[in-house]
Amino acid sequence: MSEQDRSLRTTTTSAEIEPHVFEGELVEDASGISASRLWRQFVNRWQRSSRVPAALKSRQAAKQAVQDATAFALRAPWRFTTTAGRGLLAAVRGWRRWVRVHDYREAAEHSEKLADKFTEIRALTLFRWKVTVAVTITAAVLVAVADLVYGSAALWITGSCCAVALAFLGRRKDGSPGRKPSLSGPRTLAWTMDPQLLVDAFRDAKLIGKDESLRLVERAAHDGAGWAVTVDLPATRKAADAIKNREALASALAVDEMQLIVERVRGRGGHAGRVFLWIADEDPYSGPPVRFPLLDAKRWDAWRPIPFGQDARNRRIDLQLVWTSLVVGAIPRQGKTFAARLPAAGLILDPYTRLYVFDGKGGKDWEAAGAVAHRFVCGDELEHVETVRDRLVELVAEVQSRFTKMSALDDAVCPESKITPGISRDPELGMPITAVIIDEVQVYLENTTRQDVGGKKTTLGAYITDLLAYLARKGPAVGIVVVLATQRPDSNTIPPRLRAVLGSRFALRVMDWRDSNIVLGEQMNTRGYDASGLLPRHKGVGILRPDSESDTGSEFLAVTVQTYYMDNAEWRSICTRGRALRETAGTLSGHAAGDDSLQTVDQSSVVQALGSDTGATGGWSGRESLELTEPLASVVNYLGGDLDPGVREFVPTAELTETLDAEPSTFAQRMGELGCRPVRHRVQNEDGDTRRVRGYLTAEIRAAVERAANDEISSPDDGDSDPS
Ligand SMILES: Nc1ncnc2c1ncn2[C@@H]1O[C@H](COP(=O)(O)OP(=O)(O)OP(=O)(O)O)[C@@H](O)[C@H]1O
Structure with a gap:
């Protein structure tokens, strides 16, 4: 068999056998394989198991x-x-x-x-x-x-x-490392429950130190439309500072400062470190205006304080007018005229009161008062300004004559050489309470028409300023009340010599703290009273500083007041009622009775009166015309004739700072800058004892005025610049 035949046979054979060969697996000897396989399986599972702790998975772990x-x-x-x-x-x-x-x-x-x-x-x-x-x-x-x-x-x-x-x-939980930050909720009232928060607020406002605390005199209680609490500050702290820092305290308590009232508790149960806090639940001035209570009164007694408005706690605030005077200052449309008409209404409702009403704006606001006023001028023309001047001259002459009359009165009728209700209502004496009410007084005070007064050249405005200053200074004792309202409360409009003698002040919203201080008095902003912080929507809301010298002097230095509201129709009805009352009492006189004739007045005696008092002419106080810088101008104005050589040798610093309402250190510093150094001098008190006090020699003050005359003292700025 050939090679080819063999190969063919093989191919053939295999092709024949192939369909009978099945897929099979090579299997090893069973006993040797299973042990190692099981171990590997175990190790595998052990390593991968999540239940076995990592530490047991390896030697290193x-x-x-x-x-x-x-x-x-x-x-x-x-x-x-x-x-x-x-x-x-x-x-x-x-x-x-x-x-x-x-x-x-x-x-x-x-x-x-x-x-x-x-x-x-x-x-x-x-x-x-x-x-x-x-x-x-x-x-x-x-x-x-x-x-x-x-x-x-x-x-x-x-x-x-x-x-x-x-x-x-x-235990620490995921995502909560330590204290949880919390969104601040309303903390406004939290202090009412937790006195510690109140302490913290006082600390935050820097009113007490870190280690100091407050003593709660009374627990927080809801009182009216707000919360009230009384606390005692630590012994080293003063309530006055808490009042001064009201804004900081309001911030610490998370309320608007308009909602926070801070008062010193005075009198019985009070002391210099006891503070009363009242926090309104909401803006206390946002409600509807409150009706003027005298709208329902048939008549009023001018000697009684006149309802003026309400404070944040809805307490009635009255204004005593007899013995004092009032200035109202504000930017336009804040309620100045409405505020000035309130005391006017009280006076109108007393038939024994005589009114001089001068309206520099010339609108309808005061028109109705013409029916009841003894003297009435409405307008800003030169003729109006001159008439105002003449009426004021007339009144100055009357003040002089009242003093003369009173000095002749019996002690039983006039015990204190001051007017009494009896004198003011006695028709025979002819000394009724007489109010001079001037709206937009700047119209008259700023008139620059040249004027000759007693041979001295001055302006019509300056002369009116002197006349008003005289009336505000001398008038209260004989029943003259001056009420001025102005929309320009700056130092040029109301010079210090006039400002210093206006007893009560009412500042509605003004532009800045300087204007506020001009109305309310020097340093008032640093004492916590600044009318520039009032809100525009708060019409008729202002800071009232009542006359501290008046007999009914209040316990507070100043208070924020929402004035009562009396619309034009109600005002007109008050004027009509006032006229009817006067007709019945037989006291309707002057303009209201159709008599606008000018009285003959001895001009020279008026000039002399001004000269010896306010200094329009002659005397040391007359040096004000030099535009003296502050506080020299106020000192000269205050001392007046006392500055004349030989009259008074020495004036204590305390007397000046108290009278001029000046902060002692600032006052001393400014006087020093003007060349006046304080000295220690012996003075005799009322008991006859002598003691050494600090003060100024009038010769030094005269010398400073002389230097001003010689232009040795720099600027004539008499602004109420405030060091704060
Ligand atoms: N007590 C009050 N409560 C509520 N509103 C008031 C109060 N007083 C005044 N107003 C309102 O404020 C407005 C301005 O008032 P007012 O005319 O007195 O201002 P003014 O400051 O005199 O203004 P101007 O400088 O223009 O004369 C008024 O229309 C009045 O409605």
Whole structure:
């Protein structure tokens, strides 16, 4: 058989056999394979199992685990203690929130119903305190009993259980590393429940130091439309500073400063460090205007304080007019005219009162007063300004004649050389309470028409200023009341010589603190009273500084007042009523009675009166025309004739600062800049004792004025610049 045949056969054979060969697996010997296979399977599963701890999966991991376990064991006591401590803190905090009914209170605060819920909250707080005390006592008794029965083991077990529970409570949770930051909720009233917050607020406002605290004289209580609390400051702190820093305190308490009233508690039960706080629930001046109470009065007595407005706590604020004068200052449209018409209305309703009404605006605002006024001028033309001047000259002459008349009166009728209600109503004496009411007084004070007064050249405006200053200074004793309103309360419009003698001040909103100080008095902004901070929407709201010298001098330095509201129709009806009252009493006179004739007046005696008092002519006070700088101008104005050589040698600093209402250190500094140095001088008091006081020699003041005349003193700026 050939090679080819063999190959063909093989091919053929294999082709024949192939269909009978099946797929198969090569199987090793069974006994040798299974043990190693099982081990590998086990190792495989052990390594991959998530249930087997990593530390047991490799030798290296086990070593690391042992190291970690050792470290953990060493750190465990410390960690347990801190965790339990954290738990204790959390527990105390939780208990505090619970016992103070925090959740309920917050809900009430959010819905602004805290005031309504106050009693409920207080009752619940008390109840929870009782529960706390009961639980504490019970727990203590149980532990004591357990200790007696089972020995100290019971204490250890209880302590351990508590520690574990606290540790559990204080454990760190993912995403809560330590204290949770919280969004601040309304903190406005939180202090009412927690006095500590009040202490914090005083600290934040820098009214007390870090280590100082407050003493709560009375717990916070809801009073009217706000919360009231009385506190005692630490011994080194003054209530006046709290009043001064009202804004900072308002910020610390998270309220608008308009809502916060800070008052010093005076008189019985009060002292220099006792502060009364009242926080209004909402803007106290946002409500509707309050009706003027005298609208319903048939008549009024000018000697009685006249209702003027309400403070934030809705307390009525009255204005005493007899013995004093009033200036109202504000930017336009804030309620100046409306405010000035309130005292005018009170005076109109007294038929024994005589009125001089001058309206520099010339509108309808005062028109109705023409029916009742003894003298009435409405307009800003030169003829009007001249008429105002003539009427004031007439009145100055009358003041002189009243003094003469009063000096001749019997002691029984006139005991104190001051007008009395009896004198003012006696038709035979002819000395009724006489009010000079001038709206937009700047129209008259700023008139620059040249005027010759007693041979001295001056302006019409300056002359009117002198006349008004005389009336405001000398007039109150004989029943003259000056009420001025101006929309330009700057130092050029109301010169210091006039400003210094105006007793009561009312500042509605003004442009800045300087203007506010011009109306309210020097340094008033640094004492916490700044009318530039009043809001434009608060029409008729202003800061009232009543005359501290008047007999009814109030206990507060100044107060924010919302004036009563009297619309034009009501004002007209008051004027009509005033006229009817005068007709009945037979006191209708002058313009209202159709008599506008000018009285003949001895001009030279008027000039002389002004010269010896306000200094329009001659005398040392006449040096005001030099445009003296402050405070020299006010000093010269105040001392007047006392500055003449040989009259008065020395004037105490305290007298000047008190009279001029100046801050002593600033006053001394400015006087020093003007070359006046204080000296110590012996003065005799009323008891005849002598003592040494600081003050100024009038010769020094004269010298400073002389230097001003010689232009040795720089600027004539008499602005109320405030160092603050
Ligand atoms: N007590 C008040 N309560 C509410 N609104 C008031 C009060 N007083 C005045 N107003 C309102 O303020 C507005 C301005 O008042 P007023 O005319 O007295 O301002 P003014 O300061 O005299 O303005 P001007 O300088 O232009 O004369 C008035 O229209 C009045 O409605």
